[in-house]
Amino acid sequence: MTPANKYFSKIDQHIQFLEKILQKPGITNSARQELSQQLQKIKKRCADPNLYLAVIGEFSSGKSTFINALLRDDLLKTSALVATAIDTKISYGTSFKVQALFKHTRPKQFIKKPIEPPKKTTPKIKIAWFPSLIIWIPLMIWLSSISAVFIGLLLLPIAIAITTGINQVLKNKPTTKNLPIPSKLVTSNEVIEMGILPHQFVEMVTSEEELSRALDNVKIYHPANFLKSGIVIIDTPGTNAENEEHGKITKKVIETEADAAVIIIPAGQPLSTTLISFLSGPIYQFIHRCIFVVSKMDTIREKEQARLIKNLEKRLKENLQIDNFLMIDAAPQIVLDMLNVTEEIAEKNRPWHDKFVDLEKRLYEYLMSCREIAIAESVSRLLTEVFRQSESHLQSQQEQFRKKQEAIEREIIRDLPSFTSEQYRECSSMIENATNVTKSKVEKILSDCQENIESQLRGMIFATQNKDELKNLLENRISPVFNNTRSTLDTSLINATTELNTSFSQVKKHFDQKFSQQYSKLKALSSNTHFTKIQTTLKDVQINTSSVMSVASEIGKEANVGAGAGAALGTLILPGVGTVVGAVLGGIFGSLFGPSLSELQNRSWNEIQPKINDYFRAAKTTVEQSLITYSQQMKNQLNSHIDTYVITYQTIVNNMQQEQKEEKERLHRLQQDIQADLLEINTRIKSLEISKP
Helix, strand or coil, X not given: CCHHHHHHCCHHHHHHHHHHHCCCCCCCHHHHHHHHXXXXXXXXXXXXXXXXXXXXXXXXCCHHHHHHHHHCCCCCCCCCCCCXXXXXXXXXXXXXXXXXXXXXXXXXXXXXXXXXXXCCCCCCXXXXXXXXXXXXXXHHHHHHHCCCHHHHHHHHHHHHHHHHHHHHHHHHCCCCCCCCCCCXXXXXXXXXXXXXXXXXXXXXXXHCHHHHHHEEEEEEEECCHHHCCCEEEEECCCCCCCCHHHHHHHHHHHHHCCCEEEEEEECCCCCCHHHHHHHHCCCHHHHHHEEEEEECHXXXXXXXXXXXXXXXXXXXXXXXXXXXCEEEECCHXXXXXHHHCCCCCCCCCHHHHHHHHHHHHHHHHHHHHHHHHHXXXXXXHHHHHHHHHHHHHHHHHHHHHHHHHHHHHHHCCCCHHHHXXXXXXXXXXXXXXXXXXXXXXXXXXXXXXXXXHHHHHHHHHHCCCCHHHHHHHHHHHHHHHHHHHHHHHHHHHHHHHHHHHHHHHHHHHHHHHHHHHHHHHHHHHCCCCHHHHHHHHHHCCCCCHHHCCCHHHHHHHHHCCCCCHHHHHHHHHHXXXXXXXXXXXXXXXXXXXXXXXXXXXXXXXXXXXXHHHHHHXXXXXXXXXXXXXXXXXXXXXXXXXXXXXXHHHHHHHHHHHHHHHHHHHHHHHHHHHHHHHHHHHHHHHHHCCCCCC
């Protein structure tokens, strides 16, 4: 068993290993897809018995002549001016066939022109007797049944005229036939119908620059004896082309398709700088699968030939740092020249002909030895790429974990209890400020209201002209004044309460906005689905202001006189006023020498004023107590609101930390798995390092 066969026997094991490892999570999905495609190509190559030989050379190196000599056919155009821009595959076929696949649409020179239809002439009108009778006979039978035969006879010419006209229109109606859309693939059978010979077709697609640029690939099937053993020749673009794409195509052919390559070195201009640069650069890693063929040896004087070969071998060793390589001298043009010679091969040319036949045998043997090596190298490259992708994926995962961990540490509230206490204080201070503002407003309302009612009542009492008028005032006119004052006070207190509620809502909004900044940062960092549930919970947390009694209601409640502050004011004062009035009036009418009007006015005012003072003093005390109670209720509710958010926040942090812990454990397991795989991959790569032929 040769070294190549020894390692090739393990290819199936490597393929099975690759199929298994490509299903693991240690590789990204995009990389997995690309690597799987490469693996499928390797499997396809293993099942393909053909031997692929790439032919590489510069312009005017004799590359096309060499291929033509292998085919024993003057097939490819030999020109120093044109370089094939694509790789052309030539494989065995019982008959000569060509297939050219274009990248987009086929060029116009390969599109058949539709055959023009014959020119139309004035058609003869043919009477449609049969359709006319089909219509007329049933009509005639019906008319006979109603004794209208004469009408039927008159209708016959009309029926003939109508059916004849319809038939003529249908007959002359132009028909359109959709021409098939030309395929991108053009075959030699098609071009033969267009008057192009198959060899001319090959010359067009391989040497005309415009067509070459539009091509995707060219496949030629040729009945050459050299190809019968399964050899496929791949003609590559010229290596010294100004277009860098040519060199890339050639490298790709050797790397992924060819089992071995023939490097054509023209004897007249051996080892140019551009060729050395190409061999030591793009394809140096494949140099062990290359044969060097020195072409055009028939142009060199016989006594110079041995020295030329020796010099070439020396330069290759020096420039490419290689010791073992196969170099063969050849004269392909001699082989082609002898194709049309009927007489015996000239004695001076026979050695070159025989040497070329021997070269063909050696090429086949070399291809056989390189096939397994080429496949093993493809597997090794794929293993190396899997190694690189696995390492890269692991590093990427670890870097993502590190960045996220740093972000969490950077964004979370480090001392949550202190943050909570700070929010308590800040929100409490804002509530107290809002309460003090409202307290000042309410005190001003009460003060203005007291001043207003005192001014009105005093003015009304001392404006009376007699005792009867004073009595009437006390009995009937004081109550409306209190009612108006009560209504105004009630409205003012309700407005103040509404403003206070608004202030409390703004405090809550302030906290929510401040907290949402922290919350949104965590949400952006977390990938866990628990955020949806937590966010729903937070939306349901509200301060229930409707359960807190308004200041106005509290004032009325403290006075035990109903629901409204205005009602409390009137009910609290009027009984006291009524008692005073009764005593005053009793004294007036109970004694002939009763008090004077002035005395009654003073007594009435002195009795009413303290009651007013007492009420508004009580009202002020009630307001202060209500505001303190309300303020404390709002603080308690807002603190509860803060607590709910803080607990939720802590839950989020705990979940994220647990998530990070699980991610760390997952990465640790992934690292262990990948490291084991990398060790196995490295072992397999070393096992595929075989001796170069």
